[in-house]
Amino acid sequence: MGSEMDGSQERKAPERIDLGGYIRSGEGFTAESYDSLDGRSMLKLYKAFVPEEVAWRELRVGLALEKSGIRTPRVRRIVTDGERLGVEFERIFPKVSFARAIADSPGKADEYAVRFAHAARKLHSTPCDKEVFPPVKDFFRGCIDTNGYFTDEEKSVMRTFLETMPDAGTCLHGDLHFGNLITDGKEDIWIDMADFRHGSPLFDLAMMYHIARNNSEDFNKAVFHAPQDTIIRFWETFLREYLASPSPLDGLSPAEAEEVLKPVSALYMVYFSTRNPLPKEHEAYIRTFLLNGSNR
Numbered sequence: 001m002g003s004e005m006d007g008s009q010e011r012k013a014p015e016r017i018d019l020g021g022y023i024r025s026g027e028g029f030t031a032e033s034y035d036s037l038d039g040r041s042m043l044k045l046y047k048a049f050v051p052e053e054v055a056w057r058e059l060r061v062g063l064a065l066e067k068s069g070i071r072t073p074r075v076r077r078i079v080t081d082g083e084r085l086g087v088e089f090e091r092i093f094p095k096v097s098f099a100r101a102i103a104d105s106p107g108k109a110d111e112y113a114v115r116f117a118h119a120a121r122k123l124h125s126t127p128c129d130k131e132v133f134p135p136v137k138d139f140f141r142g143c144i145d146t147n148g149y150f151t152d153e154e155k156s157v158m159r160t161f162l163e164t165m166p167d168a169g170t171c172l173h174g175d176l177h178f179g180n181l182i183t184d185g186k187e188d189i190w191i192d193m194a195d196f197r198h199g200s201p202l203f204d205l206a207m208m209y210h211i212a213r214n215n216s217e218d219f220n221k222a223v224f225h226a227p228q229d230t231i232i233r234f235w236e237t238f239l240r241e242y243l244a245s246p247s248p249l250d251g252l253s254p255a256e257a258e259e260v261l262k263p264v265s266a267l268y269m270v271y272f273s274t275r276n277p278l279p280k281e282h283e284a285y286i287r288t289f290l291l292n293g294s295n296r
Helices: 052-068 098-104 106-124 136-146 152-164 201-213 217-224 228-243 254-272 280-291
Strands: 022-027 031-036 041-046 075-080 085-090 181-183 188-190
Touching: 041 052, 052 075, 052 085, 098 106, 098 181, 098 228, 106 181, 106 188, 106 201, 106 228, 136 152, 136 254, 152 254, 152 280, 201 228, 201 254, 217 228, 228 254, 254 280
Parallel strands: none
Antiparallel strands: 022 031, 031 041, 041 085, 075 085, 181 188
């Protein structure tokens, strides 16, 4: 399988693999997943549009998270099938994502939402290695700068809002949703770590808000498997549980917390439109809740 890397090793050429030794197990927006036939590892192969740096970053992040005590599948090596770049991890078996679990057992949505809230709170209270994890604000500054849908004046409004957001040195997942937490029945484990950053938990919470309140039912069903009413129930239970302990949303009701998250979720729409066409409904949302300042 090749030697496992530690944080002190320099970047090496990806190791060539034969996909004949793997079986395809799933597909997401950015990557396909494969399980090795020997049962020891899981392979994540990124699609062609994803920059190569994403795979290398996921390797660095996995190694850093292992040191921090955040449970993720142990990262092993960077690989290629000759066309695509990927990352090989230890295989967690048996495992199910929280998204699949609530799709298969909607009656357990509340139970999984509470566990998800506890895992998120632990993540959001873990100090990050700032040498590995960049500030989340830098990410959104780049999204604003490169976005082609808005004027310089509108981008200035976005930057001003971004700078009003609180700072923090604790970890963010960067793509927080119930498809990125899995369980083997004994422990809950974060996956898809390439977007890990540090900053205010409000950014992660806004991603979850966006999925529940802004995504179409067809999109959520295709990506997360669960029907919309189950996803909304999961979000509402998750938010109540998350608010039960100190957070940047202290003292707010769930409805008030959602108002705070609306302009932050609009920043994610700005990000999405740097990679895909901007839907008219997303443009209207950005103008209402971010550019017009109706929630600030």
